[in-house]
Amino acid sequence: MKMSLENIQVGMCVGQDLYTENGQLITPNNTVVTEELLARLKKFKINCVEMTHDSLDDYIFDIKSTAGFKSFQSECTEAKESLTTSLDSILQDNPDDVHIDMIKNLSTLLYENNKKNINLIDMVYSMHEYSDAVYTHSVNVGMIASHLGHWLGLPEEEIKLLVTCGLFHDIGKLLIPKEILEKPDKLTPAEYRIMQSHTSKGFELLDQFPDIDDRVKKVALLHHERCDGTGYPMHFKGDQLDRFSKIIAIADAYEAMTSERSYREPICPFTVVSYFEKEGLHKFETKYVLKFLAKILNSYLHTKILLSNGKEATVIMINRNVKSRPLVKVDDGDFIDLSVNPEIDIVKMVN
Numbered sequence: 061m062k063m064s065l066e067n068i069q070v071g072m073c074v075g076q077d078l079y080t081e082n083g084q085l086i087t088p089n090n091t092v093v094t095e096e097l098l099a100r101l102k103k104f105k106i107n108c109v110e111m112t113h114d115s116l117d118d119y120i121f122d123i124k125s126t127a128g129f130k131s132f133q134s135e136c137t138e139a140k141e142s143l144t145t146s147l148d149s150i151l152q153d154n155p156d157d158v159h160i161d162m163i164k165n166l167s168t169l170l171y172e173n174n175k176k177n178i179n180l181i182d183m184v185y186s187m188h189e190y191s192d193a194v195y196t197h198s199v200n201v202g203m204i205a206s207h208l209g210h211w212l213g214l215p216e217e218e219i220k221l222l223v224t225c226g227l228f229h230d231i232g233k234l235l236i237p238k239e240i241l242e243k244p245d246k247l248t249p250a251e252y253r254i255m256q257s258h259t260s261k262g263f264e265l266l267d268q269f270p271d272i273d274d275r276v277k278k279v280a281l282l283h284h285e286r287c288d289g290t291g292y293p294m295h296f297k298g299d300q301l302d303r304f305s306k307i308i309a310i311a312d313a314y315e316a317m318t319s320e321r322s323y324r325e326p327i328c329p330f331t332v333v334s335y336f337e338k339e340g341l342h343k344f345e346t347k348y349v350l351k352f353l354a355k356i357l358n359s360y361l362h363t364k365i366l367l368s369n370g371k372e373a374t375v376i377m378i379n380r381n382v383k384s385r386p387l388v389k390v391d392d393g394d395f396i397d398l399s400v401n402p403e404i405d406i407v408k409m410v411n
């Protein structure tokens with residue numbers, strides 16, 4: 061809707077490309093309004109602007125009166141259940157009970173946040189309403205990241221913070237138009253740039269709340285950065301990145317590949333590990349990736365897989381040097397070391 065400049069507030073979202081009289085771009089569509097932008101609009105005498113929503117309040121926070129919000133607390137409990145189920149695959153290495161308790165208490169964590177700062181739970185709820193896929197992904201990333209934090213021996217305060225980092229790392233996607241966010245086909249370069257802006261938009265959104273930990277805000281901005289400088293939006297390199305962003309980057313990439321998408325089946329974990337082995341060791345923090353892969357793959361010991369030769373087999377031993385190609389025992393009794401049999405691949409896990 062069109063709004064006059066005096067009614068536009070910091071945190072609202074511009075719904076059009078804005079140009080000066082000379083045709084110079086002031087700000088692109090979907091920009092979150094800041095004090096600086098308001099000053100520029102005033103400077104260029106822009107009196108009326110198309111906004112995507114009446115206000116950010118309407119969009120994100122003024123939802124507590126909806127029936128949906130009232131049922132959210134029970135959905136939180138359901139989320140906790142599904143979370144526990146989705147984690148079963150990486151919980152098979154018997155982590156200690158304290159950690160499982162922490163994971164199972166995600167909803168408690170949300171309620172605690174709710175008491176301290178209503179905005180956090182509002183934002184999680186908004187994410188749930190806007191896109192179930194983003195919500196599920198974010199919850200899973202928080203879980204995976206907290207596992208990785210645990211495996212890396214981080215203090216409990218940091219492990220808990222990783223859950224929050226995971227929950228909010230993609231919050232900027234609430235400000236990406238749905239037709240782009242949910243487009244089943246490949247994005248055009250222009251659409252891809254808008255999609256990438258979820259990092260800076262997420263940071264700007266979270267940055268309006270002084271109560272939110274700066275490390276959570278940083279992760280929203282930096283979780284697509286890569287240690288070799290090939291990421292975005294800042295093209296930072298390894299030593300410029302904090303450990304929370306590095307951990308969420310690994311969890312984010314792993315979750316995105318192993319979960320089912322509307323346009324593809326989940327990718328087999330061994331294939332994902334092979335991707336990390338080929339590309340990930342320099343793109344991600346090497347010591348974090350190595351620990352992650354070792355722990356993840358140990359959880360697949362003794363599970364059934366289908367080989368590309370059509371035979372079913374059981375994973376017997378993870379090879380230290382080529383973790384994606386284990387020693388397997390075929391159902392007819394033969395052992396095959398996939399690290400020295402490159403012609404045979406693992407096709408999928410068998411339930």
Ligand SMILES: [Fe+2]
Pocket residue numbers: 229230258283284
């Ligand atoms: Fe992201």
